[in-house]
Structures are given as C-alpha cells and as structure tokens.
Amino acid sequence: MSAFETTCFLWILAPLVACAQTPITLTIDPPVIRRCVNGRGRATLRWGGVGYPGGQVQIRIGGFDGVPMTGLQARSSSAETGDWVEDGMIFAAVDEDGRPIGRVQARVTCSTVPETVLNALGTDSYWPLQIGNRWTYRLNNRSVTSAYVTWRVSRGEERQGVIWWVVAVETDGRQTGEMFFRTDSEGRLYRLMGNQALLWLDPTSNPDSQARLTIQARLPSFTTAELGMFPDALQYRYQRDSLILESGTLVRGVGFVSTTATLQTGSSGGFLEGLELVDVQLAPQLRFEVPDFSLDLGIEDPRLNLTGRAPRNCALPQYCIGCFGADPPGTYRPCTRVRLRLGNWAARAGERASVQLELLDARDQVVFKVSLVPAQRATWEHFQQVPLYTGNRPPVLLPPGSYLIRAALKNEAGETLTTAAAGVVIE
Numbered sequence: 001m002s003a004f005e006t007t008c009f010l011w012i013l014a015p016l017v018a019c020a021q022t023p024i025t026l027t028i029d030p031p032v033i034r035r036c037v038n039g040r041g042r043a044t045l046r047w048g049g050v051g052y053p054g055g056q057v058q059i060r061i062g063g064f065d066g067v068p069m070t071g072l073q074a075r076s077s078s079a080e081t082g083d084w085v086e087d088g089m090i091f092a093a094v095d096e097d098g099r100p101i102g103r104v105q106a107r108v109t110c111s112t113v114p115e116t117v118l119n120a121l122g123t124d125s126y127w128p129l130q131i132g133n134r135w136t137y138r139l140n141n142r143s144v145t146s147a148y149v150t151w152r153v154s155r156g157e158e159r160q161g162v163i164w165w166v167v168a169v170e171t172d173g174r175q176t177g178e179m180f181f182r183t184d185s186e187g188r189l190y191r192l193m194g195n196q197a198l199l200w201l202d203p204t205s206n207p208d209s210q211a212r213l214t215i216q217a218r219l220p221s222f223t224t225a226e227l228g229m230f231p232d233a234l235q236y237r238y239q240r241d242s243l244i245l246e247s248g249t250l251v252r253g254v255g256f257v258s259t260t261a262t263l264q265t266g267s268s269g270g271f272l273e274g275l276e277l278v279d280v281q282l283a284p285q286l287r288f289e290v291p292d293f294s295l296d297l298g299i300e301d302p303r304l305n306l307t308g309r310a311p312r313n314c315a316l317p318q319y320c321i322g323c324f325g326a327d328p329p330g331t332y333r334p335c336t337r338v339r340l341r342l343g344n345w346a347a348r349a350g351e352r353a354s355v356q357l358e359l360l361d362a363r364d365q366v367v368f369k370v371s372l373v374p375a376q377r378a379t380w381e382h383f384q385q386v387p388l389y390t391g392n393r394p395p396v397l398l399p400p401g402s403y404l405i406r407a408a409l410k411n412e413a414g415e416t417l418t419t420a421a422a423g424v425v426i427e
Contacts, residue, residue, distance in 0.1 A: 048076025141273035
C-alpha cells in the first residue's frame with residue numbers, strides 16, 4: 001500500500017478553556033501523560049499571555065473553587081506536579097481575587113513504550129509521528145468525489161525489538177485499517193510490511209536509491225488550495241506496481257499534503273485516486289473548548305454562486321469509454337463542505353445518539369438529509385459534502401434563494417439534545 005492508502009489515529013487531546021475577558025492560556029505538558037508511577041503521572045502547568053491585563057495567578061486542583069496547588073504566581077509562569085496526577089484531574093487558574101481565568105483537564109494513559117523512545121519523538125521530520133497527530137483529507141477516486149478520510153497516530157508498538165508508530169485510517173468515524181511507520185535520527189521514514197522493514201522515504205541530501213518514494217524536487221515552499229503556503233516541501237514519485245504510479249508532496253513538520261495515483265494502461269488509464277489535505281492538528285497543541293458538550297457547524301462559504309460555477313464540481317469524471325456510471329464531460333454537480341464538531345462528548349459516553357444534518361429551502365422543505373453516528377470520543381469531528389442539486393441524470397441545480405443548513409444531535413428516543421445552524425444564499 002502507498003503513503004495515501006495508510007491512515008490512522010487515536011484522539012488524545014485534553015479539553016481546555018480560556019476566558020475571553022482575560023486572554024491567558026493554561027496548558028498541561030505533556031497533554032497526555034504516559035510516564036507513570038503506580039498508575040499516576042506528573043506534569044508541568046504553564047500559563048501566560050501577552051494580552052493578559054491581570055496581576056498574579058493561582059493554580060487550583062479540582063476547579064476554580066478547588067484546593068490551591070500554588071500560591072500567587074507571576075502572570076506568566078509554570079509549576080510542576082509530583083507523581084500524583086490522575087486521569088481526568090482538573091487544574092484551574094484564578095486571578096488574585098479568585099476570578100476564573102482558565103482550566104485544563106489531565107489525560108493519563110500509562111504507556112508501555114520505553115521512556116527512551118518517548119523522549120525520541122521529534123517534530124522536525126517530513127512525516128511527524130507524534131501520538132495524537134491528526135490529518136483530514138478530501139478523497140477523490142473513480143467511485144466517489146469529495147469524500148473525507150482522517151489519519152491518526154494512535155500508539156507505539158514494539159515489533160522485533162523496534163518501536164513502530166501506528167497510523168490508522170478513519171472513514172466516517174470508523175477505523176478501517178492501520179499501518180506501522182518509524183523514523184530514524186536522520187529523518188528517514190521506514191514502513192513495516194509483514195515482517196519486512198522497508199525504507200519508505202530518505203529525505204537526506206544523498207538519498208538511498210532503495211527508498212520506495214523517490215524524491216523528484218525539493219521546494220522552498222508549497223501552496224495548498226485549502227490551507228495556504230507551507231515552507232520546505234518534497235515532491236516524490238512512487239511506482240506502486242507495474243500499472244500504478246503515485247506522486248505527491250510532503251511538507252517538513254506537517255506530512256503528506258497531497259497525493260495522486262494514476263493508472264498507466266490503455267483506454268482505462270488516467271487518474272485513479274487522490275488526497276488533498278484540508279485540516280491538520282499536530283500535538284502537543286490543544287484545542288480550546290467549553291467544558292459542556294457542544295455541537296458546532298461550519299460551512300465553506302455562506303454565498304454559493306452556482307451561476308458562476310464557484311462551488312466545486314463533485315461530478316464523477318469520465319475516465320474512460322467503458323467506465324460504467326461516470327458522468328459525461330461537462331456535467332456539473334456542485335457541492336459544498338460542512339464541518340461538524342461535537343465537543344466534550346466523552347462526558348456523555350455510553351449514550352447512543354445521532355446527528356441529523358439537513359439542507360432546507362426557504363419553505364423549510366428538506367432538499368438533502370443525512371444521519372451520522374458520532375464516535376464515542378471526547379471530540380468527534382466530521383466533514384460532509386452537501387449536494388447543491390437534485391435529481392441524477394441530468395442533475396438539476398438548486399434554484400437561487402435563501403437556504404438553511406441545520407444539524408441536530410438527537411438521543412436514542414429521538415429527542416433533540418442540541419442544534420446548530422448556518423444560513424446560505426444560492427445565487
């Protein structure tokens with residue numbers, strides 16, 4: 001399998017809150033504690049912020065009204081715990097008058113990976129394999145367009161005396177596979193296939209010719225359609241087999257930002273599949289979120305110009321004369337991307353629920369609907385394409401007007417727990 005056939009992860013980030021009135025951040029390092037003594041770990045609490053107008057800060061255990069861990073400290077400082085931090089323990093920051101500033105929750109998952117390996121994790125490689133890293137890609141192939149897959153680095157695992165980092169792929173919140181990678185001190189990337197360790201990428205100045213990904217160019221920068229410009233990129237080629245050629249781009253410190261596979265044969269040749277990076281989160285950075293569970297909805301653009309064909313075309317291209325079901329050249333099936341995010345969902349773990357996503361016209365008529373099942377993790381995130389047409393062959397574009405994209409979190413009984421909505425205008 002190729003680089004873009006592999007994907008993975010386990011969500012491991014701790015929820016964090018920072019008050020808008022006092023722009024100071026409170027973080028815990030490491031965000032997931034893996035070094036333990038009798039099932040408990042130690043961490044460093046750090047706080048500060050250039051714009052914080054207040055004076056001194058105190059850290060408390062258990063919440064804003066909890067037991068003091070420190071006395072009054074400088075507004076930008078840090079404090080060490082002992083080996084007594086338990087999973088789920090809350091640390092809160094208050095000002096000198098006891099007013100809330102921010103809070104963070106400890107995550108403790110005692111690791112069996114040797115400490116020397118934990119210390120060797122770096123952030124400088126072209127494929128950063130820190131546990132908790134996550135990438136989301138838009139997937140196109142000959143069967144689907146603009147679907148989404150997520151890659152997660154889930155864990156380290158020892159094989160034949162060597163630690164490999166497990167990269168697992170998730171589609172619609174379900175893990176569909178996992179692969180094993182590691183890097184050496186020179187930044188070379190290896191992949192474990194069966195019991196064979198293969199040199200996958202050698203980014204050094206004099207790369208080994210045995211590396212499966214052959215470097216074609218070294219770029220000072222690379223610009224993606226979704227995320228903008230990144231510095232320091234590599235472009236590669238990889239002959240998967242006698243018929244399939246893969247090419248792609250990696251960015252130092254980020255990883256794979258795009259891949260394309262081409263079928264090199266006859267009338268059925270041409271584009272086979274591809275990935276484009278649309279969202280990335282790299283450890284140990286934390287996402288800010290409120291302590292109560294919440295449903296958030298985001299859209300690409302509140303104004304969708306179908307007349308000018310501004311939204312992307314999600315039609316299946318005509319790849320070959322004999323391809324069954326492909327749209328003919330020139331077919332326009334516009335769609336827009338919606339991002340759903342269910343925060344602090346771990347607090348409701350065990351409760352069966354669904355997220356209903358609908359597109360409604362000005363008369364509240366449903367023109368698109370899909371039901372999704374959120375994964376039981378602290379934060380569930382999902383990308384969904386919403387078609388801007390009805391019918392099939394030929395597709396009929398939605399008429400101009402005001403529309404509403406609405407998401408509702410419902411329990412097993414069908415009761416609505418929370419909703420989120422966004423208006424869009426089709427021109």
